[in-house]
């Protein structure tokens with residue numbers, strides 16, 4: 001087994017979710033299809049609720065920013081023609097969500113709506129989040145060794161808490177010291193990692209970020225964060241240069257903490 005040593009200055013482990021703690025297949029085959037199958041009915045049922053209206057406003061704003069993109073779907077504002085208008089608007093939101101999802105967009109607007117939709121499924125016990133078998137034992141070990149463990153995912157903080165609160169391993173939310181999503185900035189921008197360090201109250205060099213996406217690893221590294229790239233079944237392949245450049249792990253058990 002290859003072992004990657006965690007630098008002594010590291011006190012915080014920052015984890016990506018999809019492709020790192022959780023199989024991409026769970027996201028692509030369970031979480032995302034749930035959205036596609038239920039978004040229209042969800043909008044019809046919850047349309048008048050404040051939370052749903054906030055989600056629609058955010059999606060409309062995002063659609064305005066995306067107007068220049070090929071195939072982008074605008075979301076009209078109400079013109080006052082009650083019934084027809086509402087159905088047209090709901091259909092536009094559905095089309096917009098489908099279009100964003102077909103490009104695996106990580107916009108805050110899309111992720112916020114998805115989080116709200118998953119809530120019902122997780123809390124009713126209809127869905128349980130999957131974690132790779134090495135994740136929970138490793139996180140427990142790190143915490144026993146005095147490490148803090150945080151999540152940074154494109155999935156909304158609300159969605160992250162649903163996953164950790166309703167997993168096949170039970171409620172493991174208490175193992176996580178805090179959560180970050182794209183509200184702090186996108187994962188491919190180095191500034192996001194500086195803001196995360198500020199928010200935790202540590203230096204960027206005290207953080208080790210584990211992710212499957214090299215663009216994210218590169219942004220974190222530019223901010224002086226330590227990184228290791230996680231190679232899991234179903235993840236996108238890496239180039240030879242990436243394989244040579246980055247510390248690679250296939251399981252969290254391959255990380256060696258000097259203090260353990």
Ligand SMILES: CSCCC(=O)C(=O)COP(=O)(O)O
Pocket residue numbers: 016017018019027031106111114152153154155156159160163187
């Ligand atoms: C709460 S994560 C749900 C999956 C998701 O929507 C997503 O975008 C995951 O992205 P990540 O940054 O964890 O790779």
Ligand SMILES: [Mg+2]
Pocket residue numbers: 016017018019020211212213
């Ligand atoms: Mg990922």
